[in-house]
Amino acid sequence: MTPQLDRRSFLKAMGIVTAAAACGGGGAGAPAPATATGAAPTAAAKPSGRISVYSALNESTNNQFVAAFKAATPGVEVDLLPLAAAGELQTRIKAEKASPKADVFIGGDSSFHDGLGKDGLLETYESPAASAVAKESKDPNKNWTGFYFGIFGIVMNTDRVNKEVGGAKPTSWDDLLDPKWKGKLILGSPITTGGGYIFIATQVFRFNKDEAKAMDYMKRFHANVAQYPGTSPQAIQLVSQGQFVAAPNWAHDILTEKVKNPGIDLAIPKGTGYEIGAVSVIKGTKNPVAAKAFVDWVLTKEAGELNVKLSNRVSVRTDVPPAPGAPTLTSVELVNYDRDWAAANKDRLLKLWQQTVGI
């Protein structure tokens, strides 16, 4: 599709909207969220046309999510580009900056969105619906808005835990240092997975940024670790198969796997870390009205409930109940996770970790 065509269809849409507004407007009955701000002249535009959404959400979540958005927003077509790897999508958006192909980037920890925002590749947008989101869960620079939390936990192979390590669920991260776990633990590689790094950062925050203590922990933990697999889902898969006994990993993904294999279980130690899943609008989008309408919809209660149902993640909205059995930010004891500090010190901490454990 050429840019001209896009502009033309956009202008046509504008014309229709203007005409509709002249006739009294709002006849569609759908609450036009953008009108709430009432600031920009384009705010009254009804979303239409086509948007391209780069999504790092799970495949099963994607399809129903987009279908629900289209049902709620008639007239907007969504071209979904699913890739459950936020880093690749971030890199792809960087590589495409000469001629952006995406309008919206959804899913993945806010650090992936934040990096793009700092490179000037995101459109600042504060959705009216973001008023329901606590200020800790959205970017002060308005580049991105959080819409879910992912909480870090431990996946365990129940049978092997019962037979080999006494059956008790770990309640603190220090429990994993017991020699009985030797050779039975795995952790998604801190170098190649976001979760692996969040694990290290969590330890640093647990010791009030005393890096020496955190590295001492990582060194003792390393003594029990058999492997650092290359992807997070792989680590869950290996424990599910019984190749290894336990692995720190994402609670929502563990619950998803548990539906398929009841032989695994989830534990959440006290002082755990979490990610904020974000959504953002790409700078240079040819359809800002529809892109923003998508963000508005993602932040609704309805979308929050759907995401919880499909992925077991926790909504940022306090009026959306968690999935049955899923931990929430209030049901677990969180570490004081300093997101900006974790992002700024990532390279340095990883090098320190590599030196500490000698890999």
Next chain:
Amino acid sequence: MTSLRREPSLLLALLVVTGLVLLFIVYPQVRVVATPGGSGYADFFSGGSWVRPLQNSLSVTALSTTTAVLLGFVYAYAMVYTDMRGKPFFRLVGILPLLSPPFVVAAAYILLFGPRGIITYHVFGQSPNILGLFGIWGVQTIAFFPFSYQLIADVLSRSDARLEQAARNLGAGPWQVFRSVTLPLTRPGLGAAILTTAIYVLEDFGNPALIGGLYTVLPTQAYGLISGFGDLSGAAAVSTILLGLALVIYVAKLRLDGGRQYVTVSGKASSIPRPPVPRWVSWAAFIACSLCALVILLVYGTLVVSALTLAFPTNLGFTTQHFEYVGAHSLSLRNTLVYGLVAATLSGIFAVLAAFLVERGRWRGRRVLDFLLIMPAAVPGLFFGLGYATAFNEQWLDWVDRGALITISMIFWNIPVGYQAAVAGLRQIDRSIDEAATSLGASGLRTFRDVLVPMLGGSVRVGFTTTFVRAVTTLSVVIFLFTTQSTTATITIFQLVGDFNWGGATAFTVADVGMAIIALVVIAVLGRGRVSLGAARG
């Protein structure tokens, strides 16, 4: 080949080939290499995080290449020289490891041979730690021996049986024939096989990512920098190291070749039967090939069983529900087939033409073109795709179809195998044949088309097959290029794995591999038909 000045058509061909190489191989890579900038490189290299992955990459490349080439040679020798049974079966099984979409096959190895593997634990009661160096070594040996097998078999089958018969008639034993006739004749092919295998092992990402564990190699480090951190700059610096290593391997290969040429006159090996090998050699070859085939079939058998069970290995109830994903994602399967076939055809043609221009040419700078044609093998797919996404994503190029761009990336990323095969093939055809054609009045290109190409059939096939299977199985090249309409089977598999849908992923893999095998068989049947037609006409 006559001089370029006297043959404008030849000059034109050279210009076109060079132009395409510059545009689709060099330019995208320059864009990637230029990404970090001076300070980016300074930061990265002073950081030192690349030292251990570099050491690891070198070790694993040396180990895996050695075993893969040895196994490939045994397999090729068995297929070409012995009269062992079941050759069609072994030929098909030998191609299977090439058809390994990333993630799924290496995962099957863990299911079979992991700490709680079906074979290792449930049969033998052992809990080996297969992740790490030894795991990579084992899996890469199986994964890459088919490359060297194909290249070596192509060369062996063209070595002149008459020379071997003559040697036997003069009283040489089988071992002496092998050592002093067969081996020297296959030297250029062996060199090419070792070089190509080494470079593919070096850039391999999928296997180390799944089996590597603590053992980080350069491609997995680069992937981590992109995937975990979105650090394009650091990742590009790693890619530059890989390119540097490829250059070193290339220079080593030039010295190895040392200008010595071993020439047999024609590719018509069938004119006279090869001298029989001793019975025990046939049997040994049969046993070696059977062991290889057993491991390969176990791995693919695991995939088939996974695809047909509810939740392998915890719930073994039979189901066909996973195959519903195949229907739901038929677009990606169709795209994969179309891109693969188009890319393989064009890549095969281009590789042979380029090999002819380089190998038979006497113009200056052909060594540079030679290196550029081998270089893509050293570029991890991730960077090849990234280079395309960076270089060709411009507003004025928005009319270019993404499917076409993906196909072009597959053509040029896969040039090296077909090109190496064609060069090895050309070296075994005496220049006097070209000269005979030229003195009868044929132009350079005519000689190429009517004399050399028919004799290079095997090399064209190697290029075609390799490009096709790699196009069908690559994830990394397309990951930055695919769109909703131009998605591929490997993307779908990646999605399903990430979605904890192991059953769906294996079902889709079975469908993808099955489709590729059917396509290859159909092409082989059609191809043979055309060859015999051509022969009848001649």
